[in-house]
Amino acid sequence: MKPVICEQFGIDFPLFAFSHCRDVVAAVTNAGGFGVLGATAYTPELLDQELSWIDEHVGGKPYGLDLIVPAKFEGKGEKLGRGELASRIPEAYRTFIAELLAKHDIEPETSPKTGPSFLSGDTGQDLLEVAMSHPIKLIANALGVPPDYMIEAGKRNGVPVAALVGAKEHAVKQVQAGVDLIVAQGTEAGGHCGEVTTLVLIPEVLEALAAIGSDIPVLAAGGIVTGKQMAACVAMGAAGAWTGSVWLTTEEAETAPHTVQKFLAASSRDTIRSTGRTGKPARQLVSDWTDAWQPNEGGHKTLPLPLQSMVAEPIIRRIDVLAAQGHPGAQALATYFVGQGVGLMNKVKPAKEVVREFIEDYLAATERLSNSLPD
Amino acid sequence: MKPVICEQFGIDFPLFAFSHCRDVVAAVTNAGGFGVLGATAYTPELLDQELSWIDEHVGGKPYGLDLIVPAKFEGKGEKLGRGELASRIPEAYRTFIAELLAKHDIEPETSPKTGPSFLSGDTGQDLLEVAMSHPIKLIANALGVPPDYMIEAGKRNGVPVAALVGAKEHAVKQVQAGVDLIVAQGTEAGGHCGEVTTLVLIPEVLEALAAIGSDIPVLAAGGIVTGKQMAACVAMGAAGAWTGSVWLTTEEAETAPHTVQKFLAASSRDTIRSTGRTGKPARQLVSDWTDAWQPNEGGHKTLPLPLQSMVAEPIIRRIDVLAAQGHPGAQALATYFVGQGVGLMNKVKPAKEVVREFIEDYLAATERLSNSLPD
Numbered sequence: 115m116k117p118v119i120c121e122q123f124g125i126d127f128p129l130f131a132f133s134h135c136r137d138v139v140a141a142v143t144n145a146g147g148f149g150v151l152g153a154t155a156y157t158p159e160l161l162d163q164e165l166s167w168i169d170e171h172v173g174g175k176p177y178g179l180d181l182i183v184p185a186k187f188e189g190k191g192e193k194l195g196r197g198e199l200a201s202r203i204p205e206a207y208r209t210f211i212a213e214l215l216a217k218h219d220i221e222p223e224t225s226p227k228t229g230p231s232f233l234s235g236d237t238g239q240d241l242l243e244v245a246m247s248h249p250i251k252l253i254a255n256a257l258g259v260p261p262d263y264m265i266e267a268g269k270r271n272g273v274p275v276a277a278l279v280g281a282k283e284h285a286v287k288q289v290q291a292g293v294d295l296i297v298a299q300g301t302e303a304g305g306h307c308g309e310v311t312t313l314v315l316i317p318e319v320l321e322a323l324a325a326i327g328s329d330i331p332v333l334a335a336g337g338i339v340t341g342k343q344m345a346a347c348v349a350m351g352a353a354g355a356w357t358g359s360v361w362l363t364t365e366e367a368e369t370a371p372h373t374v375q376k377f378l379a380a381s382s383r384d385t386i387r388s389t390g391r392t393g394k395p396a397r398q399l400v401s402d403w404t405d406a407w408q409p410n411e412g413g414h415k416t417l418p419l420p421l422q423s424m425v426a427e428p429i430i431r432r433i434d435v436l437a438a439q440g441h442p443g444a445q446a447l448a449t450y451f452v453g454q455g456v457g458l459m460n461k462v463k464p465a466k467e468v469v470r471e472f473i474e475d476y477l478a479a480t481e482r483l484s485n486s487l488p489d
Numbered sequence: 490m491k492p493v494i495c496e497q498f499g500i501d502f503p504l505f506a507f508s509h510c511r512d513v514v515a516a517v518t519n520a521g522g523f524g525v526l527g528a529t530a531y532t533p534e535l536l537d538q539e540l541s542w543i544d545e546h547v548g549g550k551p552y553g554l555d556l557i558v559p560a561k562f563e564g565k566g567e568k569l570g571r572g573e574l575a576s577r578i579p580e581a582y583r584t585f586i587a588e589l590l591a592k593h594d595i596e597p598e599t600s601p602k603t604g605p606s607f608l609s610g611d612t613g614q615d616l617l618e619v620a621m622s623h624p625i626k627l628i629a630n631a632l633g634v635p636p637d638y639m640i641e642a643g644k645r646n647g648v649p650v651a652a653l654v655g656a657k658e659h660a661v662k663q664v665q666a667g668v669d670l671i672v673a674q675g676t677e678a679g680g681h682c683g684e685v686t687t688l689v690l691i692p693e694v695l696e697a698l699a700a701i702g703s704d705i706p707v708l709a710a711g712g713i714v715t716g717k718q719m720a721a722c723v724a725m726g727a728a729g730a731w732t733g734s735v736w737l738t739t740e741e742a743e744t745a746p747h748t749v750q751k752f753l754a755a756s757s758r759d760t761i762r763s764t765g766r767t768g769k770p771a772r773q774l775v776s777d778w779t780d781a782w783q784p785n786e787g788g789h790k791t792l793p794l795p796l797q798s799m800v801a802e803p804i805i806r807r808i809d810v811l812a813a814q815g816h817p818g819a820q821a822l823a824t825y826f827v828g829q830g831v832g833l834m835n836k837v838k839p840a841k842e843v844v845r846e847f848i849e850d851y852l853a854a855t856e857r858l859s860n861s862l863p864d
Contacts, residue, residue, distance in 0.1 A: 116863050281758055282832070301676075302686040310757045311677040311686040313721065314712040314829040318757055321833065337689040346688065346721035349858040382685045382693055383656060454689040457657070458696065480862070483724040483855050488491050 119331050119353040122274075123148055123251060124176045128354025129344065129472055130297075130333060131465070132180055136164050137366035140171040141465035147472075150178040150254060150356075158240045165248040178252030178276075179245045182306075183238035183261055203421055210414045211429060214406050218443030220436065239263055246271050254278065254297065257306055257394075265292045278335070278356075280308020280315070282322035289328045296323070297356045300336025304359045304453035306396045307387060312336040316350045339455035341475025349483060359453040364465040370438050373450050374462065382457035391430065391449070393422030399456075401449040403430070494706050494728040497649075498523055498626060499551045503729025504719065504847055505672075505708060506840070507555055511539045512741035515546040516840035522847075525553040525629060525731075533615045540623040553627030553651075554620045557681075558613035558636055578796055585789045586804060589781050593818030595811065614638055621646050629653065629672065632681055632769075640667045653710065653731075655683020655690070657697035664703045671698070672731045675711025679734045679828035681771045682762060687711040691725045714830035716850025724858060734828040739840040745813050748825050749837065757832035766805065766824070768797030774831075776824040778805070 119128045126146035133139055139149030151168065153161050168177055212222035238261065245253060246267055253268055254276040255261075268275035274294035279285045285296050298319040300312030310318065316334050323330065334347030335356035344355040362369045363377050376399060387395045390407030393416050398404060407413050416422045436444035463471075494503045501521035508514055514524030526543065528536050543552055587597035613636065620628060621642055628643055629651040630636075643650035649669035654660045660671050673694040675687030685693065691709050698705065709722030710731035719730040737744045738752050751774060762770045765782030768791050773779060782788050791797045811819030838846075 117861055120863075282756065300686060300688065302689050308758075310829055310832075311675060311712055312688045313675065313686065313718055314677050314757050314832060317715060317717060318832045337686055340692060342692060342725045343688055345724045345858055345861075348861045349720045349724050349854040350717045351854075351857065381657065382689050383683075454685055457685075457689060457693045477862070479724040479726075480858050482726065483720055484859055486492055486720075486723045487852070487855070488495075 117353070122331070127469070127473055127476075128333070128348075129469060130178075130354065130356045131361055132356065132358040133361045133367065135361070135366060135368050136168050136171075138361045138364055138465050139177055140168050141364075141366055142361070142469055143168075143172045143175045143177045145466045145469035147469050148176055148178065148252070150180050150252065152180045152256075153241055153245070154180070154182045154256075156241065158237075158244045161241055162244045162247075165245065165250070169248060174249070176251035178254060179250050180254040180256055181238055181241055181264075182256045183258075183264065199421065200424060203417065203425055207414070207417065207425055210406075211425065214402075214447075215429070218402065218447055220433070220441070220443055220447075223432075242267055246273070252276055252295070254295075258284075259288055259291045260293060268294070276333075278306075279319070281310060282315070282318045285319045285332075286322050286326055289323060289326065289330060294330060296330060296332045297335050298332050298352075299356070300334075301387065302337030302382075302397070302454035303335055304385070304397050304456075305451040306392070306394055307336065307453075308395075312338070312347065313350075316347055316352050320351045337453050337455045339453075339458050341472040341477070342479040343455075344472060345476045345479035345483070359455050360459060360468060361465060362450075362452060363459050363462050364468055365462060366465050369450075370434060372437050372445065373434075373448070376448075376450070377452060377456050377459055378461070380452075380456045380459075382454035385452060385454050385456060389416040389422065391423060391426050391451075393417050393419040396451060397453055398449045398451045402446045403433070403449050492728070497706070502844070502848055502851075503708070503723075504844060505553075505729065505731045506736055507731065507733040508736045508742065510736070510741060510743050511543050511546075513736045513739055513840050514552055515543050516739075516741055517736070517844055518543075518547045518550045518552045520841045520844035522844050523551055523553065523627070525555050525627065527555045527631075528616055528620070529555070529557040529631075531616065533612070533619045536616055537619045537622075540620065540625070544623060549624070551626035553629060554625050555629040555631055556613055556616055556639075557631045558633075558639065574796065575799060578792065578800055582789070582792065582800055585781075586800065589777075589822075590804070593777065593822055595808070595816070595818055595822075598807075617642055621648070627651055627670070629670075633659075634663055634666045635668060643669070651708075653681075654694070656685060657690070657693045660694045660707075661697050661701055664698060664701065664705060669705060671705060671707045672710050673707050673727070674731070675709075676762065677712030677757075677772070677829035678710055679760070679772050679831075680826040681767070681769055682711065682828075683770075687713070687722065688725075691722055691727050695726045712828050712830045714828075714833050716847040716852070717854040718830075719847060720851045720854035720858070734830050735834060735843060736840060737825075737827060738834050738837050739843055740837060741840050744825075745809060747812050747820065748809075748823070751823075751825070752827060752831050752834055753836070755827075755831045755834075757829035760827060760829050760831060764791040764797065766798060766801050766826075768792050768794040771826060772828055773826045774824045777821045778808070778824050 125148050129147040131142035132150045134152040139151045142149040256278045276295035277288040277293045278297045298315050300315050301307050331353035333356040334352035338355045339360035386400045387397050388404040390404050433444045433447045437448040500523050504522040506517035507525045509527040514526045517524040631653045651670035652663040652668045653672045653674050673690050675690050706728035708729050708731040709727035713730045714735040761775045762772050763779040765779050808819045808822045812823040
């Protein structure tokens, strides 16, 4: 008999793979897992194109979509244009950044750009509409309680809605709001994350949900880059694993070569939970950029969501381009969202191979635990 | 057949229990686990007395001892008296603390006390000598590489030496220094801890040790307060679990009643990794005291080891006495070393019962993992 979660999602192995890269999504789905496309940065047109490509490559096998629609953000409900939001960015921030760039031998821009406010949640509904025109089997919201329109669209279309949480209180709120699947994500996760570690969060969330009479499945996330860690979480009661970082060093990923090199060389302690990119704590590689936004070490305070990313992202993209060209200052500044599991990512592999190794390692861990006690 | 670690230490279940309380140590040992007495705060005379009491109560069953002998500390090798060390404490710190106490309606002392520099490592050798005159089966060093005299005394007396580490690099150093057992402790642990979470640290340490050809046992520590978390770590390759926080709410523990109440009410997010007590990051309950030493939020910078604890500990003990009497200001300031697992500690129980529940929960987790895949 297949585990319930595998029956529910039509998969062989409950390994969920979050990636911004359609090739990874398709490869994992085709290998018996469940690929999830991170779609926040897309325009509706581009998303439609990407999902059509996936549809053509997975032959009806299941995949899903991940959006970031935060519940709270600067300018929420004010229907502000990008220019109006940008006017809320104090000049001092731009000066601080210009000085930081100058210290790294990078010319300040003559007219500093402001990026799209893609974390403002204003594009979520359009993206969702596009997604529902494709045979997606899961829609996830990566930040806070999904908006009502997402939960309603899920129910209307028979698509389960998942929510990422970093604390048991949030899990309870999400279940009460009507989500179908909880992704409990520990502080070791790449990108936005809370403070509680995966090993504590999983039992804490399961206990809190049991206390309100809920038995909806909980996927474990945060630091999981091997089958043995996945097995550990399933032993604690998780239905499966939600992963992200491990796919960044697959052959299919679009990770820049200099970033891949940083990942392969990094240990778990080379990551930090910093507000320097989006204004909310997010784990990423330590760099001169994250150092610059550490207020406890003389760095600058960051702006609230989405203002920080509007300032930071265009510059980080410029830094990435320069870093790829070998610019030493840019390489010192370059960072990338990744979890502590980066310490266990030591080789570039095809995504299919990563799935295969997960399964083998999971089976070995299961046997190890079974053999750990006297007969 | 018993697991190797159980054979090696003469126990039924590889659950190691760190406690400052002799009653907990004896109860866990008598229940088939392995009790470890935290002995850093003792004088040699008191330690002798406590170990004799344990000897009388465990009937030859195995137990161990934990010391903190840091490799680096202010005044190391200078053979400074307490007064000389105390003279290195800037007056501004005492003023800051007096103001903090005043804000909480606590009278400043007319002549502020300085505590013993028990974290200075100067008493370690005397304690070790006392310990070796008892039938201890393990000696652990909680901070950094154990000094040579500890490793030598272990070998001479046939007592395995364990070391706590929070990073794979430290595990490698410890093995090269000659320790017999590694306790890999994640950031979710109570007391001194690193940044890497248990779920990432265990596989990272095992991989690093395998790379240098070592297969010495690795116990998992950090956040473990249930059998399912212990099973998770064993599935990843740990030989067993090293626990601390969970014993603080047992019937045998000497935890003050107001602190027990705080623990039972706390969630994992009510702990923080703060330098406010010893000068090194240590996880404890959030309180007005830990807030006061958060430099990123306008708090005061802390002093290096052992100066911070010389200033802080006498005041924290005074705060504890007042808090126990119901003083509201003192209750807001009171803190206590405890890990994120405190979120799963919801009831006072006998230590023996905690061991029994660990075993049951461990077995259930083992079965859950075995049943997680199709036949």
